[in-house]
Amino acid sequence: MLKSIFLAFGAASAVAQTQPAPGGCTTNSFTFPSWFVHNFTTNPAKYQAHYTLVNRATNYTLSVGCQGQDGTYYTCLASGPRYAMTFGGAVEPKATIAIVHVSEFWYCDDRQTPKADAARQSVRQAYDGLKFEASGNATVALVCNGDVCKSSNPVDLVKGSLSEPVAITPAYAEGPPGHKSPGCGALSKTPKWTLGTIIFINETGDGSSAIQSQSIQFQVTNEATGHVVGCLNYFLAGPGEDPRIQINCGGGTDRKSRYNIRTGTVFYPRSWKFEINETWYCDDVDSAKPVSITGTGSTTLPLNCDTGSTTTYCQADGVPVQGQVLSKTALAPYSIEDPIPTADGCTISSVLSPSWAFSNFELDKSTGDDVSSAAISFNLHLNTQNSLFDFPVFVYHDDVKLGDAETWYPGSFGAGEQPLAPKTASFRYHDKTQEIAIKMDWVCIDIDPEHPVQFSGVAPTKLPQLECEETDYGLARCVSAQGYKWNSPVSNVTWKSLEAGSV
Known part of the structure; x- marks a missing residue:
């Protein structure tokens, strides 16, 4: 059939x-x-x-x-x-x-x-x-x-x-601001912006205590998306000059989104002419048919000014800017809220080939021939291609038996640290072979914050050449070279899903 x-x-x-x-x-x-x-x-x-x-x-x-x-x-x-x-x-x-x-x-x-x-x-x-x-x-x-x-x-x-390989529901991006606003597509046919809280200051200077400078700040609201950006710039224009000053604008971007609104504005300080060029996005009618729209508009700002001995202070509010569409481009279906595929973070690195970076190893013990224990500390961080995970975690235990290479010692973390990677750590240390193995659990929430995944495994490693010295307090201190890092792959990796909200 x-x-x-x-x-x-x-x-x-x-x-x-x-x-x-x-x-x-x-x-x-x-x-x-x-x-x-x-x-x-x-x-x-x-x-x-x-x-x-x-x-x-x-x-x-x-x-x-x-x-x-x-x-x-x-x-x-x-x-x-x-x-x-x-x-x-x-x-x-x-x-x-x-x-x-x-x-x-x-x-x-x-x-x-x-x-x-x-x-x-x-x-x-x-x-x-x-x-x-x-x-x-x-x-x-x-x-x-x-x-x-x-x-x-x-x-x-x-x-x-x-x-x-893991039970997760990836989080999608919010997308550029206002893309779902009712009427976004229809209102974009005749673009319009509103300028608010406009402040233009012209310092003429007095040649001694006050220097010549100008500044302008304002907010821009796109009437189709409702998105607001703030704009500000400082500049210097001589008497009689009317240069084309580009004003920096920003606000409301989503780092996970494939698309973000881009706003460019220009101000002419002598004629008070204003120009805008902006790209925004709409899929309010149909998510299968998203579009990218670029529009432009211009006006002369109706500034009200008060002039002092060296300063002219001008302001205006609620200034409309009528515009026109420069281009309208169809995008891939449903792509507005697609997250950007990024460099491997916590989850992908942990599934594919997890390894840990060691640094700042330190062993402190009493001097003498009959020393049986030591304090051991080191830094750990999960190797990923994403810089968000580059912050090391300080792990230590202050009573490690030097003749015991089989006992796992629970690692304590640095003051105030409640890390996800690792969440828990224990280690055993072989004094004669200069080897250490770390058994740890770590949690990843980078792809799906609502459904944490806990990974577990062991990272054995051979310590690098240690530099030893006797301190003023009668201790022998052995440390790895400052700034030196070495990697250890994790063996026998397993993972499981955790309850939502447990992290």
Whole structure:
């Protein structure tokens, strides 16, 4: 029966062009596991549905056919050049909508890591690399004509939650300010801005105690998005000059968003002419059809001024600036709230090839031949490509038995430190071989703050050459070279999900 569905619907399934997601398979799978549903079509009278599915991480396409025994639930199967057997899905038809359920697993082989190598040994060549598994659902709005109903959009988005290799639901970006504001797209056809709290100060100077300078500050509100930026600049213009002064503006950006509003303004201090050029984004009507809009406008500021002996103080408020559209560009479907695939942070580094950086090792003990214990301390930080994790954690224990290489000593952290990486740490020290092993738990929340993942493992390492000296207090102190760092891979890594809000 499902084969006949593929034949009946397949010829009409031309997939709309969508831009491949940036980043590689592994990065995208962690960042936004999701699918595009193209050309969703259903025939309620025959309990059938069909659509084309595109995995946004792998960019592989499957043709999906669904069949039900009644009008409440359709089971779906897929056909395609790769991974058809890794798909599972269903459709719940309603009067004016259909709920599309997607479940799929896939493999990414763009990273040469120990984890990926282990996966290659356990699966056949067709399924090569690190395994990901995700599921999700989306509501598709239908438009019906006779017996056939189609999605009101050429493409719909199904956001997924990962269950492998870790159980997380990646957080999407908020997107540029105001992109969902009601009327954003319509109001952008005739751009308008409002300038508020304008203050222009002209210091003529007196040649001795006061120097010549000018400054201007104001706020700009885009009437389509409601977004407000603050602008400020100091400059110097001679008498009679009317230079083109660029004013710095900023505010309201989202570092995780792929798109951010860009505002440029210009002020002419003698003629009081003002110009603006701004790029903003709208998808208030349809998230599948986001647009980037660049507009420009100009006006002469109606400043009210008070002049003193050396200072002219001018102000205005609520000044409208009418504009026009310079360009309007269609963006990839649903891309406004896509997070940016970034350098490997805590989660990805911990899954693929975790290692810890050691530094500032110090051993303090009494002098003499019968010394049996010492205080040991060192710094640790998780190696990632993301600078947010470059801050080391101070770990110490003040009573380590030098002749005991088997006991694990609980590590204490520096005063006031409540680190996620590591969350707990214990170590054992072999005095004769100058080896130390760290057993630790650490928590990652960089991809999904609501669902922490705790990793555990052991990092054994050989200490570098230590520099030893006797201190004024009758102690022998041995330390690693100042500023020297060395890395230790983590072995036997395991992980588990923690309760939401537990970190």
